[in-house]
Amino acid sequence: MHYGFDEDQQAYAREIRRFAEKVLAPHYQADDAAARFRPELPGELARMGLTGLRIPEEYGGQGASAVIAGIAAEEVGRCDFNASYGIIVTGLVSDIIVRNASPEQKEAWLPGIASGETIPCICITEPGHGTDAANLQLKAVPDGDGGWALHGEKTSITLGTVADRGVVLARTGGSGARGVSAFWVDMTHPTITRSGFDDLGGRSIGRASIHFDGTPVGRDALIGEEGGGFVSTMQGFDYSRAIIGLACLGAAQASLEEALQWARDRKTFGKPIGSFQGVSFPLAEAATHMLGARHVCYEALWRKDEGLEHSSEAAMAKFWAPKLAAEVIHRCLLTVGHVAYSTESPIGQRLRDVIGLEIGDGTEQVSKLVISRHLLGREFAP
Numbered sequence: 156m157h158y159g160f161d162e163d164q165q166a167y168a169r170e171i172r173r174f175a176e177k178v179l180a181p182h183y184q185a186d187d188a189a190a191r192f193r194p195e196l197p198g199e200l201a202r203m204g205l206t207g208l209r210i211p212e213e214y215g216g217q218g219a220s221a222v223i224a225g226i227a228a229e230e231v232g233r234c235d236f237n238a239s240y241g242i243i244v245t246g247l248v249s250d251i252i253v254r255n256a257s258p259e260q261k262e263a264w265l266p267g268i269a270s271g272e273t274i275p276c277i278c279i280t281e282p283g284h285g286t287d288a289a290n291l292q293l294k295a296v297p298d299g300d301g302g303w304a305l306h307g308e309k310t311s312i313t314l315g316t317v318a319d320r321g322v323v324l325a326r327t328g329g330s331g332a333r334g335v336s337a338f339w340v341d342m343t344h345p346t347i348t349r350s351g352f353d354d355l356g357g358r359s360i361g362r363a364s365i366h367f368d369g370t371p372v373g374r375d376a377l378i379g380e381e382g383g384g385f386v387s388t389m390q391g392f393d394y395s396r397a398i399i400g401l402a403c404l405g406a407a408q409a410s411l412e413e414a415l416q417w418a419r420d421r422k423t424f425g426k427p428i429g430s431f432q433g434v435s436f437p438l439a440e441a442a443t444h445m446l447g448a449r450h451v452c453y454e455a456l457w458r459k460d461e462g463l464e465h466s467s468e469a470a471m472a473k474f475w476a477p478k479l480a481a482e483v484i485h486r487c488l489l490t491v492g493h494v495a496y497s498t499e500s501p502i503g504q505r506l507r508d509v510i511g512l513e514i515g516d517g518t519e520q521v522s523k524l525v526i527s528r529h530l531l532g533r534e535f536a537p
Contacts, residue, residue: 160226168226174203175234183235186359187504192317193359196238201271205231206245209394211253214265221394221456228398229449232405236508237359239402240313243516247395248275248322251337255379255387264320264339276318276342278309278365279388285311286521288324289332289385293367295325301374303327305340305367313515315363316351318342323367324384337384338372346370356507392516393469397455399512400476404449406505407480407487411441413502414487417494434490441483448476467529474522477512484509 160168178199186193200206208224210216217223224246232239245268252264267273284291293307305325312321321342328334342349347370349363379387415438418429428434455468484506488495495502513519528536 164223164226167223168230171203171205171227171230172233175231175238179231179235179238183237184498184501184504186235186237187508188498190353190358192314192361194317196241197271197274200238200241201269205242206271207249207265207269208242209246209249209253210265210269214261215269216249216265217269221397221459222453225398225401225453225456229401229405229408232402233409234405236402236406236505237357239405240357240360243395243398243402244275244277244314246398247391248277250391250394251277251322251378251388252339254390255337255383256339260339260375260378267320273320274314274318276312276314276321277388278312278315278321278323278340280309280311282308282310282364286518288389289335290330291324291326291335293323293325295327295336295338295372298371302376303338303372305338305370305372308364308366310364311352311515312363312365313357314361315365316349316361318361322378322388323372324388328382332385333382335385336381337378337388338376339378340370340372340376344370355510356504357511393455393466394459396469396473396516396522397452397459397465399516400448400452400472403477403480403509403512404445404452406509407441407445407483410484410487410502410505411438411445414438414490417491437486438490441486444479445483448472448479452476467526470517470522470525470529473517474519474526477509478519480509481506481513 182193197206204217205227207216208219208227212218224242228239228242231242249265249268252261268275279288281291281293293305293309295303295305298304305323319342321340323338323340324335325338326334327336346368348366352362354362378384418434418438419427421428451468452472455465455472458465458468484502488502488506491502494500524537
């Protein structure tokens with residue numbers, strides 16, 4: 156057993172941090188204030204290989220390990236948390252396509268994602284079905300020519316206002332998971348309308364509600380088998396949940412480092428405030444808990460790379476790391492005090508931003524359900 160990254164992984168982390176500090180960090184607060192998705196971002200990420208991390212080299216990607224993808228998400232999350240969605244979403248979508256699409260589909264779809272020319276999204280959540288995604292209602296109605304027409308609404312779709320392609324789950328058959336198929340859809344089609352949200356956090360990621368009014372999809376847009384879309388898509392979340400955890404921990408780590416420096420510099424009663432236990436002990440607790448959560452995230456990714464079962468570890472990472480990150484960032488804001496309460500400080504924005512991933516990609520309750528069933532056995536768990 157070896158705790159720590161090898162030399163190549165350490166060098167990669169340093170490279171991504173330098174890039175993120177120089178290219179991404181200067182835009183973090185400005186993009187939030189403008190509530191805009193910066194159109195240059197996909198190209199910036201792509202030039203560093205970050206939109207093609209999980210895409211095989213033959214399709215223009217990096218063919219990187221899950222652990223490397225985690226390192227990238229953590230380092231980007233430190234500097235521009237919202238830019239990490241470019242890693243999270245492209246990684247999840249790419250994983251679904253790599254595992255389930257035909258060679259011809261991979262050749263047609265993956266290079267654009269890797270190059271940053273294609274901005275993808277994944278459309279699962281509906282107004283009446285979030286956690287209960289197996290019972291989604293968006294319909295794929297046969298068109299008589301071997302294809303389908305999509306009718307219905309998806310909501311809370313990350314990058315929904317800007318994506319030009321999307322993995323869309325729709326009902327092609329009966330009730331339940333086996334009636335759901337996945338399609339690669341042209342999100343610019345005139346039958347699609349989108350409306351963005353005015354959110355508390357994540358204001359630059361283009362979260363949207365999307366309406367499909369007879370959107371045509373051919374059989375060549377079907378990903379995998381008809382009726383297999385739900386299962387194949389859900390398998391990808393085991394990977395993305397650990398990536399999400401690390402992006403959140405990256406934001407928390409940046410806040411912790413700022414709070415630690417403040418505790419050294421700020422003086423009261425003639426001493427640095429860090430010399431008071433009431434200030435230093437909560438920061439020590441935060442560092443301890445973050446180290447544990449970080450290990451859980453990287454173990455989930457390591458297990459994926461090794462071909463081992465990792466659903467439970469990924470669920471642990473998903474419910475613990477975002478929740479912990481929000482708690483740590485809040486503590487750091489209180490430590491720095493009125494200075495951090497100003498919008499001139501990024502700490503408050505980080506708090507608003509990470510809260511969104513306590514909700515997205517699986518709630519705390521769903522994650523605990525996965526863990527409980529792993530521990531107890533399905534017949535003895537909720």
